[in-house]
Amino acid sequence: MNVLRYLGRRLVFTVFLLIGVTMMVYIISYMVPSDPVVANLSARNLNNEEMVQAYREKWGLDQPVYKQYFTYLNNLLHGDMGTSLRTERAVMEDLKLYFPATLELSIFGILFAVFFGMLFGIISAIKRNKWVDQILRGVSVLGVSVPVFWMALLLLFVFYLKLGIFPGPGRLSASLTPPVHKTGLYTVDALLMGDIKVFADAFKHLCLPGICMGLFTMGLISRTSRSSLLEVLSLDYIRTARAKGLRERDVIIKHALGNSLISVLTVIGLGFGNLLGGMVLVESVFAWPGIGQYAYKAAQNLDFPAIVGVSLLIALNYVVINIVVDLLYCVLDPRVRYM
Amino acid sequence: MKKNEKTAELQETADDRNGSLLRIENLEVEFHTVEGIHKAVRKVSYEVKMGETLGVVGESGSGKSVTALSVMQLIQSPPGKIMGGKILFEEKDLLSLSKEEMNHIRGNEIAMIFQEPMTSLNPIHTCGKQIMEPLILHKGYSKSEAYEKALQMMGQVGIPIPRQRMKEYPHQLSGGMRQRVMIAMALVCKPKLLIADEPTTALDVTIQAQILELMKILRKEMNSSIIMITHDLGVVAEMCDRVVVMYDGQIVEVCKVSDLFRHPYHPYSEGLICSIPSIGGTRRKLYAIKGTVPSPYEEKTGCSFAPRCQYAKDICRRQCPEMTDLGNGRLVRCWNYRETGNLMETAKESPEGRGKA
Numbered sequence: 001m002n003v004l005r006y007l008g009r010r011l012v013f014t015v016f017l018l019i020g021v022t023m024m025v026y027i028i029s030y031m032v033p034s035d036p037v038v039a040n041l042s043a044r045n046l047n048n049e050e051m052v053q054a055y056r057e058k059w060g061l062d063q064p065v066y067k068q069y070f071t072y073l074n075n076l077l078h079g080d081m082g083t084s085l086r087t088e089r090a091v092m093e094d095l096k097l098y099f100p101a102t103l104e105l106s107i108f109g110i111l112f113a114v115f116f117g118m119l120f121g122i123i124s125a126i127k128r129n130k131w132v133d134q135i136l137r138g139v140s141v142l143g144v145s146v147p148v149f150w151m152a153l154l155l156l157f158v159f160y161l162k163l164g165i166f167p168g169p170g171r172l173s174a175s176l177t178p179p180v181h182k183t184g185l186y187t188v189d190a191l192l193m194g195d196i197k198v199f200a201d202a203f204k205h206l207c208l209p210g211i212c213m214g215l216f217t218m219g220l221i222s223r224t225s226r227s228s229l230l231e232v233l234s235l236d237y238i239r240t241a242r243a244k245g246l247r248e249r250d251v252i253i254k255h256a257l258g259n260s261l262i263s264v265l266t267v268i269g270l271g272f273g274n275l276l277g278g279m280v281l282v283e284s285v286f287a288w289p290g291i292g293q294y295a296y297k298a299a300q301n302l303d304f305p306a307i308v309g310v311s312l313l314i315a316l317n318y319v320v321i322n323i324v325v326d327l328l329y330c331v332l333d334p335r336v337r338y339m
Numbered sequence: 340m341k342k343n344e345k346t347a348e349l350q351e352t353a354d355d356r357n358g359s360l361l362r363i364e365n366l367e368v369e370f371h372t373v374e375g376i377h378k379a380v381r382k383v384s385y386e387v388k389m390g391e392t393l394g395v396v397g398e399s400g401s402g403k404s405v406t407a408l409s410v411m412q413l414i415q416s417p418p419g420k421i422m423g424g425k426i427l428f429e430e431k432d433l434l435s436l437s438k439e440e441m442n443h444i445r446g447n448e449i450a451m452i453f454q455e456p457m458t459s460l461n462p463i464h465t466c467g468k469q470i471m472e473p474l475i476l477h478k479g480y481s482k483s484e485a486y487e488k489a490l491q492m493m494g495q496v497g498i499p500i501p502r503q504r505m506k507e508y509p510h511q512l513s514g515g516m517r518q519r520v521m522i523a524m525a526l527v528c529k530p531k532l533l534i535a536d537e538p539t540t541a542l543d544v545t546i547q548a549q550i551l552e553l554m555k556i557l558r559k560e561m562n563s564s565i566i567m568i569t570h571d572l573g574v575v576a577e578m579c580d581r582v583v584v585m586y587d588g589q590i591v592e593v594c595k596v597s598d599l600f601r602h603p604y605h606p607y608s609e610g611l612i613c614s615i616p617s618i619g620g621t622r623r624k625l626y627a628i629k630g631t632v633p634s635p636y637e638e639k640t641g642c643s644f645a646p647r648c649q650y651a652k653d654i655c656r657r658q659c660p661e662m663t664d665l666g667n668g669r670l671v672r673c674w675n676y677r678e679t680g681n682l683m684e685t686a687k688e689s690p691e692g693r694g695k696a
Contacts, residue, residue: 234415236458242413243453244473244524245446247438258463334508335462 003330007323014319021315022073025308030065036302037061040085059085072308081312082305086297091309094294099313100184101171102283102290106275107185108210110217114268117221121264124222125229126252136222143219151215152285155208166208169287173201209286213279217271224267228260235259262332269325276317359427360564361387361410361449361532366424368405371417375636379405381588382424387532392558392565394579394596396572396611400632402588403568407534410566411451412441428532447477450525454537456517460509466493466520467505473528489527495560496523497553515546519553526557534566539574551577572615576600581668584608587633587643590662593670604671606648606679613682626682642674649682650675 037055038046045051056062060071075082081091120136127133159166171186172178176198179189186202232238233256241255242248278292291310298306330337368380380402387393395403408414410426412433426433428449433441450473453459460469470492471485480488486505493501496519509517518538525533535554539547551574558565567578575582575596582599584592584607592605603609613626630647633639642648645655652674660674673679 236453236455237461239413240453240459240521240524241461243411243445243451245442245444245476246472247442255461255464259461333463335510 003327006326010319010323010326014316017319018312018315019073021311022076022308023069025311026065026069026072026304029302029304029307032302034302036085036304039300039302072305081309084298084306084309085303086301086306091305094306095291095309095313096184098289098291098294101288102276102278102292104185104187105206105210105213105282105288105290106272108206109212109214109275110268110272111214112211113214113217113221113271116214117218118225118264120218120222121225122229122252122257124226125233128230137226140219140222143215143222145219146215148212148216148279149281149285152209152212152282155212156285159208167201167204169285171202171205171288172198173205176201209282209288212282212286213275217268217275220267220271221264225260225264228263229256232256232260258332262329265325265328265332269321273314273318273321276321277314358389359386360389360391360429361566362425362427363406363410364425364427366406366409366426367422368402368409368414368419369422370419377635379419379588379635380409383585383588383590384424385583385590385593387564387566390562390564391581392567392579394575394582395566395568395585396570396575396582397585398570398632400587400635401585403585404536406585407451407536407566407568410534411445411449413451443477446473446525446530447528448530449532449534450528450530451534451536452518452521452525452538454540456514456521456541459521460517462509465506465508466512469509470505470520470524470527473524477528489523492523492527493520495557496520496526497549498523514542515549518542518546518550522550522553522557526561526563529561530563532564532566534568536568537570538567540569540571547574554578572611584611587639588635589643589672590670591644591672593668595668598669602680602683604665604669604676604679605644605673606650606675606682607644609679609682642672650678 036059037052041051041055045055053062060068063071072082079092081095083089084091084094087094117140120140124133124136156168160168167173179186179193179195179198179202182189182192187199187206190196190199190202229252233252238251238256241251246254276291278290278295280292280296282288283290283292291313294306295310297303298310362384363386364384366380366383367378370377370379379400383402383406385393385395395406397403405414405419409421410428410433412421414421421434424434428444433444436444460466467486467489470489471480471482474480474485474488475482478485490501490505493504498504498516498519504512504516504520509520512520518541522538538554539550542550554565555578557563565578567574569575579596582592582594582596583590584599584603584605586607592599592603592608594604599608600612603612607628610626610628614628616625628647633643633646639659641654641656642651642659645651648655650673654674660672662670662672663676664670665676
């Protein structure tokens, strides 16, 4: 009951948030001292007054910006996100095409980050100030601070070029045909088709860019879970648990971990949102046809509908993630549940 | 009527239960911090007899809790470290036990109740689960057996509608109820020794009385020994058979509770007794021990109470007194114990109206 009311409230809030996002993007795009016509027409066409006029009319650029905005909103309400100036396809179609690639990579990245981040964090906390802790903390700091494009090149160089353990850029080896588009996630689609070979290949292709994307978040998660666990371990109820005669391992697993997870969850959520926005540098180095590249190219071409579309998608991602995180808080913490 | 009962009880304690359950010998605990080495417990020795309730009294920082936590080996290390001594529980030295062996004793044969019921229960587990845990761990109960036993225990500690409370989380209960849950959790395995570290300090006065009453009843039912750590002499008078007075990491006096109230030998104990406000009788100015507890990091020569002591002489500042055995279980650490009692006398003789004060 409570949860339903909460979800309803969040949904209403989300609508306003998304409207706000469109408005912000429109205002910012309007203020950018540049012209989409210049960005998209060739020099010869630009000299042709009629061509320019036709282009403006075609894309509604001759209208005042508020009119453009309301037209856009109206279309959006009817499920139409407009047509990309650059690809000349519906933005919705483009997003459906590019987002699954990013989603797949982000899921891999966040799973990697959560698994190793929490593992390192927990080990660090238990072995506080011992050499294991120092090393793992070093790794976390490295993960947070190493430039991602450099890491991408390094990983490619070592694991693809030198050792040949992992495949190179792209989502799939050239010799294989991509699976039929159902979810757009190659690994899932391959499994749905029952094609293990394609699945294995797609999975291998995920590894390097996924690790590369996940490293930063892993560092954050590891640091947060270390400090959070240490804090929890100093609390009174942990002393109570020890006084019961529980082994230290059980004290940590049964009494400390759940409590420490509450603050780590926020970091995981934000990290995942960040990944879902696409990472241009990683996607570029690994030739990954994701949302980051799409957004980058849209910005280069002042492709308004695409820019607004990507912004909406990213905002929506964060909203959904935050709702999920909030619901998980309820699962983890009864004090939140009964509020 | 009630008083008679208590005297009878004390008599029984003295006569029948003389075997020693826990004996602490020359325990030394230090905290190594950035500011220096804090000798929190300095050669403390006391014993708890079977079925006895021993009060440990002293102000914050006197080492009373640290001593108790050492028995459970729950001192945070670092910075805490047990530097020496023995803790003999049923003649086994707890300090020489392996981690596994110690885990078997903790919560099973020795249990502990803490001061803060608000923070001492895990917020994400139900009360029932937390009470069941020691049973499953130590007694090998199945979940359903543990549930029944925990339910019964909840009833025993006076929690109404226990079946409902089993499912509830600590934040849904009041402070008094939480402390009852703590007590249920501690006693569910029927420990031989219960260490209660200021169990009533964080509670309202009315709830305090209820909890103390409950502990008295349970002590009779379970026949456990209790170490009652407190700074409240009222609690000592209510609950304890004997009392250990601690000051600055040392024991300064050990005696029967009745002896402490009748004639404290150590000036610090005397100060404590005189600073209890009394209802009825003559009005007098409330006594306060002057000065404050010495810094824990200071190197001490002489008696550490000397700077605050009205009986202090040269020797007190030069040399720390040893424990003097006065016979009949009375021990005192003071050069001048023969002279103490002035405060008590003054308090009795010169009543001072509140107006004057």
